[in-house]
Amino acid sequence: MTDVTTTTTDPVYVTEALIAEDIEAYLEQHQHKTMLRFITCGSVDDGKSTLIGRLLYDSKMIFEDQLAALETDSKKVGTQGQEIDFALLVDGLAAEREQGITIDVAYRFFNTEKRKFIVADCPGHEQYTRNMVTGASTADLAVILIDARKGVLVQTRRHSYLCHLIGIRNIVLAVNKMDLVGYDQATFDAIVKDYAAFARSIGIESFTAMPISGFKGDNITTRSAQTPWYQGPTLIEHLESVEVITSRDADKPFRLPVQWVNRPNLDFRGFSGLIASGTVKPGEAVRVLPSGKTSTVTRVVTLDGDLDEGVAGQSVTLCFADEIDCSRGDVIAIADQPPQSADQFETTLVWLNDEPLHVGRAYWLKLGAQTVSATVQQPKYAVNVNTMEHVAVKTLELNAIGVAQIIADKAIVFEPYADNRTLGGFVLIDKITNATVAAGMIQFALRRAQNVHWQPTDVTRADHARLKNQSPKVLWFTGLSGAGKSTIANEVEKRLNVMNRHTFLLDGDNVRHGLNKDLGFTEADRIENIRRVGEVAKLMADAGLIVLTAFISPFRAEREMVRAMLPEGEFVEVFVDTPLEVAEARDVKGLYKKARSGDLKNFTGIDSPYEPPLNPEIRVNTAEMTAEQAAEHIIRQLMPWK
Amino acid sequence: MSKPTDRATLTHIQRLEAEAIHIMREVVAEAERPVMLYSVGKDSAVMLHLARKAFFPSPPPFPLLHVDTTWKFQAMYEMRQRMATESGMELLIHQNPEAAEKGINPFDHGPLHTDMWKTEGLKQALDKWGFDAAFGGARRDEEKSRAKERIFSFRTASHGWDPKNQRPELWNLYNARKNKGESIRVFPISNWTELDIWQYIHLNDVPIVPLYFAEERPTYEWEGQLFMADDIPRLEKVLGYRPEIKMKSVRFRTLGCFPLTGAVESTAKTLPQVIQETLLTTTSERQGRVIDKDAGGAGMEVKKQQGYF
Numbered sequence: 001m002t003d004v005t006t007t008t009t010d011p012v013y014v015t016e017a018l019i020a021e022d023i024e025a026y027l028e029q030h031q032h033k034t035m036l037r038f039i040t041c042g043s044v045d046d047g048k049s050t051l052i053g054r055l056l057y058d059s060k061m062i063f064e065d066q067l068a069a070l071e072t073d074s075k076k077v078g079t080q081g082q083e084i085d086f087a088l089l090v091d092g093l094a095a096e097r098e099q100g101i102t103i104d105v106a107y108r109f110f111n112t113e114k115r116k117f118i119v120a121d122c123p124g125h126e127q128y129t130r131n132m133v134t135g136a137s138t139a140d141l142a143v144i145l146i147d148a149r150k151g152v153l154v155q156t157r158r159h160s161y162l163c164h165l166i167g168i169r170n171i172v173l174a175v176n177k178m179d180l181v182g183y184d185q186a187t188f189d190a191i192v193k194d195y196a197a198f199a200r201s202i203g204i205e206s207f208t209a210m211p212i213s214g215f216k217g218d219n220i221t222t223r224s225a226q227t228p229w230y231q232g233p234t235l236i237e238h239l240e241s242v243e244v245i246t247s248r249d250a251d252k253p254f255r256l257p258v259q260w261v262n263r264p265n266l267d268f269r270g271f272s273g274l275i276a277s278g279t280v281k282p283g284e285a286v287r288v289l290p291s292g293k294t295s296t297v298t299r300v301v302t303l304d305g306d307l308d309e310g311v312a313g314q315s316v317t318l319c320f321a322d323e324i325d326c327s328r329g330d331v332i333a334i335a336d337q338p339p340q341s342a343d344q345f346e347t348t349l350v351w352l353n354d355e356p357l358h359v360g361r362a363y364w365l366k367l368g369a370q371t372v373s374a375t376v377q378q379p380k381y382a383v384n385v386n387t388m389e390h391v392a393v394k395t396l397e398l399n400a401i402g403v404a405q406i407i408a409d410k411a412i413v414f415e416p417y418a419d420n421r422t423l424g425g426f427v428l429i430d431k432i433t434n435a436t437v438a439a440g441m442i443q444f445a446l447r448r449a450q451n452v453h454w455q456p457t458d459v460t461r462a463d464h465a466r467l468k469n470q471s472p473k474v475l476w477f478t479g480l481s482g483a484g485k486s487t488i489a490n491e492v493e494k495r496l497n498v499m500n501r502h503t504f505l506l507d508g509d510n511v512r513h514g515l516n517k518d519l520g521f522t523e524a525d526r527i528e529n530i531r532r533v534g535e536v537a538k539l540m541a542d543a544g545l546i547v548l549t550a551f552i553s554p555f556r557a558e559r560e561m562v563r564a565m566l567p568e569g570e571f572v573e574v575f576v577d578t579p580l581e582v583a584e585a586r587d588v589k590g591l592y593k594k595a596r597s598g599d600l601k602n603f604t605g606i607d608s609p610y611e612p613p614l615n616p617e618i619r620v621n622t623a624e625m626t627a628e629q630a631a632e633h634i635i636r637q638l639m640p641w642k
Numbered sequence: 643m644s645k646p647t648d649r650a651t652l653t654h655i656q657r658l659e660a661e662a663i664h665i666m667r668e669v670v671a672e673a674e675r676p677v678m679l680y681s682v683g684k685d686s687a688v689m690l691h692l693a694r695k696a697f698f699p700s701p702p703p704f705p706l707l708h709v710d711t712t713w714k715f716q717a718m719y720e721m722r723q724r725m726a727t728e729s730g731m732e733l734l735i736h737q738n739p740e741a742a743e744k745g746i747n748p749f750d751h752g753p754l755h756t757d758m759w760k761t762e763g764l765k766q767a768l769d770k771w772g773f774d775a776a777f778g779g780a781r782r783d784e785e786k787s788r789a790k791e792r793i794f795s796f797r798t799a800s801h802g803w804d805p806k807n808q809r810p811e812l813w814n815l816y817n818a819r820k821n822k823g824e825s826i827r828v829f830p831i832s833n834w835t836e837l838d839i840w841q842y843i844h845l846n847d848v849p850i851v852p853l854y855f856a857e858e859r860p861t862y863e864w865e866g867q868l869f870m871a872d873d874i875p876r877l878e879k880v881l882g883y884r885p886e887i888k889m890k891s892v893r894f895r896t897l898g899c900f901p902l903t904g905a906v907e908s909t910a911k912t913l914p915q916v917i918q919e920t921l922l923t924t925t926s927e928r929q930g931r932v933i934d935k936d937a938g939g940a941g942m943e944v945k946k947q948q949g950y951f
Binding site: 302436 | 651652653654655656657658659660661663664667668670671694695696697698699700701782783789790805808809810811812813814815817819820821832833835837838841844845914915917918921922
């Protein structure tokens with residue numbers, strides 16, 4: 001075979017004999033294996049890929065043809081001279097192999113007699129924080145690699161912090177390359193002591209340290225003769241025996257987020273989902289959240305027959321004794337210990353996208369099977385992942401980790417992330433690009449929302465409107481600068497006034513002289529500008545007025561946010577559809593000229609985007625009609641008035 | 643050292659099954675028009691079985707789609723029909739008319755055969771029926787570039803894959819929102835290994851094509867590999883000569899087009915024997931297929947960027 005030291009005599013891996021002699025017995029054994037998912041953290045230099053390659057190699061997951069290819073590649077592009085470069089087994093994408101770095105999460109698989117393992121191999125550099133968080137999110141355990149020659153480095157601290165943040169309780173400190181420090185116990189002990197002090201400081205309660213060499217195979221599968229002073233388990237022994245997440249989850253109260261309602265015919269109505277925690281049996285009382293309705297479980301249905309009990313980690317379908325409302329996004333829970341619902345939270349966010357956080361913008365928040373619209377407040381602070389210091393920030397950029405409050409447009413059923421990953425972990429999705437922009441963890445619900453109640457007022461919005469003999473509306477004019485929004489809105493208001501309608505025109509420039517004088521033209525400020533105008537328009541509509549607003553309002557997301565604030569039908573989007581060339585040719589305020597010459601930054605249509613409405617209620621084209629004609633057209637569209 | 647398996651510790655097979663079912667239900671809840679790509683192989687067989695579990699007692703609420711190259715084994719065509727009937731699912735079959743017209747075959751056209759029949763055929767089929775999400779049975783342990791592919795893998799309107807621009811997938815939360823023209827390939831058995839697939843077939847009596855079991859079959863050698871002569875007249879026509887046929891006890895580790903799928907000599911007639919042979923074997927699974935070797939080390943990655951599943 002090869003000149004690499006193999007460990008074929010290792011008792012852990014002598015499964016081939018069993019396969020050859022008694023395959024049935026082997027399959028029986030394999031069938032009952034449990035599964036451990038773990039993540040390896042460390043840089044290329046720490047020997048991470050080599051360690052994984054070694055695990056695959058030692059557990060016979062590498063076939064002869066792969067080995068032959070590996071030997072050829074090792075000589076061609078390897079970094080280990082004539083010896084096998086295990087890292088080449090692991091670094092997958094062509095670009096990565098050329099650059100010699102791992103840039104994405106790769107998943108690897110191997111078996112021992114006791115377990116199946118899924119390894120998330122993640123890149124170590126700071127610019128790949130998001131990849132590491134992704135890999136860690138499904139892991140039961142983290143192996144943090146340290147180069148014995150270098151000790152605890154900044155990146156060691158970063159990796160440990162991220163693993164702890166994402167809730168990994170089993171941490172292995174693998175002090176690697178022990179062969180290069182002569183298997184020196186003092187070196188090992190010093191590193192462990194150093195790490196222990198750091199771990200305590202960030203709240204890591206315990207970890208398991210071991211001296212290894214991925215390259216030479218020391219203490220990976222067999223106890224090394226080179227480290228007689230080390231009494232602990234080998235890496236594999238440890239991986240085979242630690243507790244996995246699902247066993248912990250089974251002891252918690254029962255929760256099942258409903259993914260899909262199964263209704264093949266009128267006689268069957270089942271609720272399908274993966275049990276997030278606890279267990280469920282026929283006869284047990286359950287509560288459906290957020291409605292709070294209760295019923296009794298009659299069946300736990302699977303294709304293989306009904307179960308006596310469903311446990312955390314299983315995908316099942318439940319049937320109830322009563323016909324209660326329950327649909328996708330609801331959470332079925334044990335009746336006497338239901339989870340809470342809330343619409344405002346303190347969260348920890350990991351920003352995953354090149355486009356930074358837009359404070360105040362509405363994103364989709366997906367948690368379990370629930371999707372709601374939510375806005376993020378200005379972060380309280382971001383964490384410097386190298387020093388753990390809190391830093392004041394206005395936004396979160398790619399790979400930033402910060403604490404911020406989130407306000408959802410309706411209540412969601414949740415549990416703090418520390419109690420339940422499924423009901424506490426969420427992602428934020430950009431409403432326009434559909435990119436997954438952030439991962440979040442709910443810390444707690446804000447009391448604020450619970451303590452600030454709506455004060456009921458006796459004179460209702462319907463009373464206000466009745467007195468004015470009109471139905472309130474918000475006519476939202478949007479379009480490029482110079483499109484004619486203010487002019488047309490003014491014409492429309494004049495006509496409404498003549499018709500004895502109670503109106504008010506909120507104009508972009510005017511509002512910026514007062515209410516919004518503190519705001520500039522960055523994206524974040526534009527979002528806040530529109531949010532405030534939306535809130536004011538809503539109050540005026542509550543007062544019974546017909547509100548006209550004339551703002552560029554360039555982003556679809558914010559216009560949709562205002563639409564969502566108002567009762568159905570009250571928001572009327574009027575798209576003043578003037579082509580850029582026409583608006584620029586008019587250049588009433590001389591702004592386009594300034595923008596073109598670079599004197600004016602962030603100008604919509606020039607160096608800042610305008611997102612036209614996809615389905616405006618009314619569209620007017622000012623290249624084809626005068627302001628008066630446009631106003632007439634709008635009035636006609638709104639008729640008949642009530 | 644190890645704890646006895648108690649009720650709360652699910653086995654790895656149970657966890658993998660639950661994960662696959664969860665993924666399928668998410669797709670059905672969030673996609674407009676899902677479909678399951680069904681290749682009739684063992685991975686497809688497991689995926690289909692999982693779909694039946696996920697939606698029981700309903701039949702899986704999407705059709706099966708077979709992108710046919712016309713060069714599959716006869717036994718595969720028989721199995722295809724049987725499984726559609728048993729599952730109660732609609733079976734859609736697509737054959738690239740352009741490839742048929744040009745008489746594209748694996749002998750004369752090499753890589754073009756896969757490109758036209760499979761890659762192009764798949765794109766045509768997805769466009770034809772307007773599917774926005776397609777389940778595929780690819781596994782991360784099969785090949786290096788697969789190891790980095792997401793479970794929800796987005797394709798551009800022209801069906802290309804951009805490995806540098808994949809959405810992060812955290813916990814078991816999948817973002818299924820698409821941009822206009824995009825479609826999703828979903829791989830519910832991403833985290834299964836070949837052994838897991840076999841084990842699952844064994845545990846659940848999942849029906850598979852008999853070609854996986856050893857039997858005396860007519861074989862011929864071509865470019866140093868052993869193949870089965872599934873359709874001798876057609877073979878003769880395309881090759882221009884009648885290959886030397888020898889009866890041998892052979893079976894297949896993977897199934898594709900019969901002239902592209904190498905047979906292995908074997909006597910494994912039962913599932914445990916097949917698994918035994920698989921575990922003791924010393925060449926990796928895709929070795930039997932010619933496709934990966936086309937473009938050097940990065941063969942599959944290049945194919946996928948072009949839209950191959």
